[in-house]
Amino acid sequence: MTVNILIAPDSFKGSLTSLRAAEIIAAGILRVHPAARCYLHPLADGGDGTLAILHRALGGELHTNAVPDPLGRMIDGPWLQLPDGSAVIESASCIGWKLLTDDERRPKQLSSAGLGLLLRHVLEAGVKHVYVGLGGSATNDCGLGLLEGLGARLEFESRKVPGESAPKSMLEKMQSLKRVEMDVDAFAGIVSVLADVRNPLIGPQGATTVYGPQKGVASDMIPAFDDAVTHVADILRRDVRDVSPDTPGMGAAGGLAFALASVCNADIREGAAFVREATGFEDALASADVVITGEGRIDAQTRDGKTVSGVIAAAREQGIPVIGIAGSVDAGWEQTGLANIIVISPEDMLPTEAMANAEGLLAKAVAEAWPRISSAL
Structure with missing residues (x-):
């Protein structure tokens, strides 16, 4: 099955730029599902990147x-x-x-x-x-x-x-x-x-x-x-x-x-919102079957004008499911509107260790999570 995946993360604070995160996510998906069409659309919210x-x-x-x-x-x-x-x-x-x-x-x-x-x-x-x-x-x-x-x-x-x-x-x-x-x-x-x-x-x-x-x-x-x-x-x-x-x-x-x-x-x-509009996010969203977004941590502050909340809201208007990826999450992520979430850091790993190994952790988590990503389609 050919699926169009729009990959639109923010940066992972202290470890990955949004573009590098998008590249790793796409590579992880293509490793387990080569037929997927991955479109990279890295984002930012006024902060780093x-x-x-x-x-x-x-x-x-x-x-x-x-x-x-x-x-x-x-x-x-x-x-x-x-x-x-x-x-x-x-x-x-x-x-x-x-x-x-x-x-x-x-x-x-x-x-x-x-x-x-x-x-x-x-x-x-x-x-x-x-x-x-x-x-x-x-x-x-x-x-x-x-x-x-x-x-x-x-x-x-x-x-x-x-x-x-x-x-x-x-x-x-x-x-x-x-x-x-x-x-x-x-x-x-x-x-x-x-x-x-x-x-x-x-x-x-x-x-x-x-x-x-x-x-x-x-x-x-x-x-x-x-x-x-x-x-x-x-x-x-x-x-x-x-x-x-x-x-x-x-x-x-x-x-x-x-x-x-x-x-x-x-x-x-x-x-x-400014970055989404300037980079043509709405146009990119039109052809997507699923959206993958993410940032270093998804928690209560995610809803306060952050990239992830804007991606969810825009995709929801078009009936497109959104998968979230984060280094860590806080209770209540279910209220964000995400169809599913992928946490890349083991619970017992120190934040400093997770940030130092973010590329490997992200690639591994995405490849292992393909069944959950495909289930959102």
């Missing part, structure tokens, strides 16, 4: 500029100029979690300045519009570093420690921010955010509470960080532009979405 996926689908010209990583070390920050004259940058490539070792993931010390400087370079290049992919960031500074990178004039409260006149850590800067001055007209209306989540900025469902622990925010520091983010947001609303921190997506990338909405009057778009 967004730049590469859009370049693969749309073409354009890649550029780099020297920018600081979250710890201030200079790296080449990539950006893509699309054929229509617009540009794409992504936070993961210049201030991303992937750029740091485990020991370096200390949000109190990390800055988003690199993204601000890269955005500044891109705008100075004369592009007509910039899409900023948010996701995979290491920072939780509500865009305070981004403001510095864009050239904002920041004023801080005087330190009360003898001999210390300026705040040292990023958290201290956030807590002591007093005033922001910048020419917002220079950025207004030419920036769009591609958010990977729908969370608000602050509160129980906000950036710090939900995603801070993944970035290294200790549980006892969550209230202090959330208060600091709230303080920065209040200053921006007073001095720059009054935008609501409760708008869905404002919590993306540790509050970078909020900062860009404030400083650049950026509109907040769902990154996964």
Whole structure:
């Protein structure tokens, strides 16, 4: 039986790009069912891999500029100029979690300045519009570093420690921010955010509470960080532009979405939907008998604007079953709408070991799971 399989995963965080994951899935299927027609359609949600996926689908010209990583070390920050004259940058490539070792993931010390400087370079290049992919960031500074990178004039409260006149850590800067001055007209209306989540900025469902622990925010520091983010947001609303921190997506990338909405009057778009539309996912879906999607972990957050949830929703409208593949899953995956799920990591395997062996684990799991894939047809 000839079957048309659309393979549309997101990246597997820390181990596989979405394109590499799609290639491995296709190879595993063809090994056990050579008659299958596999169509690779790797996706992203504004996070890691967004730049590469859009370049693969749309073409354009890649550029780099020297920018600081979250710890201030200079790296080449990539950006893509699309054929229509617009540009794409992504936070993961210049201030991303992937750029740091485990020991370096200390949000109190990390800055988003690199993204601000890269955005500044891109705008100075004369592009007509910039899409900023948010996701995979290491920072939780509500865009305070981004403001510095864009050239904002920041004023801080005087330190009360003898001999210390300026705040040292990023958290201290956030807590002591007093005033922001910048020419917002220079950025207004030419920036769009591609958010990977729908969370608000602050509160129980906000950036710090939900995603801070993944970035290294200790549980006892969550209230202090959330208060600091709230303080920065209040200053921006007073001095720059009054935008609501409760708008869905404002919590993306540790509050970078909020900062860009404030400083650049950026509109907040769902990154996964943008990438699906830009890469022609709906057209590719039309000829599919089954869709295979996936990411590193499928859990409750999968429904919050992630790639997998968008693929499921689009396929469901056309009555096409979707199989999910993940390194690990959480209880409740049945509510995602997946017809079946393939977990590639043994339960007793450490996450670090699974990530190091992701290619082999994925290939083996897909080949062994063909009966479950074919049963969805």
